[in-house]
Amino acid sequence: MASIVGAFVMSHVPLILAAPHAPERAVADEVFNSFKLITHRLRELEVDTVVIIGADHYGLFGPHCVPQCLIGIGGVDGPAENWLGIEREEVLTNQPLAKHILNQGYADGIDWAFATSLTADHSVILPYYLTVRQIEGVKTIPVYLNQAVQPIISSRRVCAIGESIRRGVESWSGSERVAIFGTGGVSHWVGTPEMGRINEAFDRHILELVQAGDVAGLAALSDQEILDEGGNGAMEVRNWLCAMAAVPGSHPHIVSYQPVPQWVTGVAFAELRLAA
Amino acid sequence: MVERALWIIGNEPAATREFLADKAAFLARFQLDHEERELISTLDVAGLSQRGVHALLLINAYQTVFGSKSIPEYMMRMGAIG
Numbered sequence: 001m002a003s004i005v006g007a008f009v010m011s012h013v014p015l016i017l018a019a020p021h022a023p024e025r026a027v028a029d030e031v032f033n034s035f036k037l038i039t040h041r042l043r044e045l046e047v048d049t050v051v052i053i054g055a056d057h058y059g060l061f062g063p064h065c066v067p068q069c070l071i072g073i074g075g076v077d078g079p080a081e082n083w084l085g086i087e088r089e090e091v092l093t094n095q096p097l098a099k100h101i102l103n104q105g106y107a108d109g110i111d112w113a114f115a116t117s118l119t120a121d122h123s124v125i126l127p128y129y130l131t132v133r134q135i136e137g138v139k140t141i142p143v144y145l146n147q148a149v150q151p152i153i154s155s156r157r158v159c160a161i162g163e164s165i166r167r168g169v170e171s172w173s174g175s176e177r178v179a180i181f182g183t184g185g186v187s188h189w190v191g192t193p194e195m196g197r198i199n200e201a202f203d204r205h206i207l208e209l210v211q212a213g214d215v216a217g218l219a220a221l222s223d224q225e226i227l228d229e230g231g232n233g234a235m236e237v238r239n240w241l242c243a244m245a246a247v248p249g250s251h252p253h254i255v256s257y258q259p260v261p262q263w264v265t266g267v268a269f270a271e272l273r274l275a276a
Numbered sequence: 277m278v279e280r281a282l283w284i285i286g287n288e289p290a291a292t293r294e295f296l297a298d299k300a301a302f303l304a305r306f307q308l309d310h311e312e313r314e315l316i317s318t319l320d321v322a323g324l325s326q327r328g329v330h331a332l333l334l335i336n337a338y339q340t341v342f343g344s345k346s347i348p349e350y351m352m353r354m355g356a357i358g
Contacts, residue, residue, distance in 0.1 A: 014344070019345070019347075057332050058336065059283075059336050062280075062283035062284075063279045081339075083343050085344070191334050192354070192356070193325065193356050
């Protein structure tokens, strides 16, 4: 039976790749070392498939169609952006398991949209590029939750999706060892007149909730609280919530946190450790 | 149609090139008033933001047209605090 053996939450701010030398060396090193640590843990845990939960930035899905939740069940490439500093390439995917998670979702009442061909953006590709891609043969399943365009997906729905992903993995007949990535956050204001603001107090509050494994506390944050205190980019902590809901009873460990003005974001990493 | 035009500029490479080559001809495809055409032609992100255009569409289009190194300039034009 397949199982979830690891889970992580991490920032995906595109400037990590597009402007890697913008912050001081030590600051950037800590960020890249955090990605290396996650890669190391994927190896240790013998992970062969990673479900990467990202956030569209009103780019992949435009004014013509905004899915609340979408899973890629076919071919994937990326990045979509021409300015990320890396070439677009194909991503190795686990399509059978992705289709099973989709079908499990329908059985659970999750109204997934799905893509049989998907060009992913930095929210999936950046974490993929710096971790999954470093290990030969590890496959990806991309998931997108809508945190960009009102009405934003609710915490309740996000938790239900995380729980359904777990049921999908655990009911799969294969022997995959799966990790879940919740990507994005922490505080940042993207494209707004407040762009450049970082709210360290908000970020540390979020990390306290993560460290405590407080799914209910994170879920209780309203859209308005997050927007006011963490900015439109902080809505991406709903991806973290989805990952946390997929691994109930985990023992989270904060890997690193730094406010990085040059990347206009509070940049954080945590592992949601599971019992062996 | 403002958001539609900006999304296409930000996400369709051929359209980005057409926009840069001849803004008036590109924008003629869309039902826009004179002020909207002017705001998009000059990528007046502050003006578009004041009209309620979604922030992500603005920064996406701006970065696609001017590259990731344009973010400080975007922030300055937006009147951002950073």
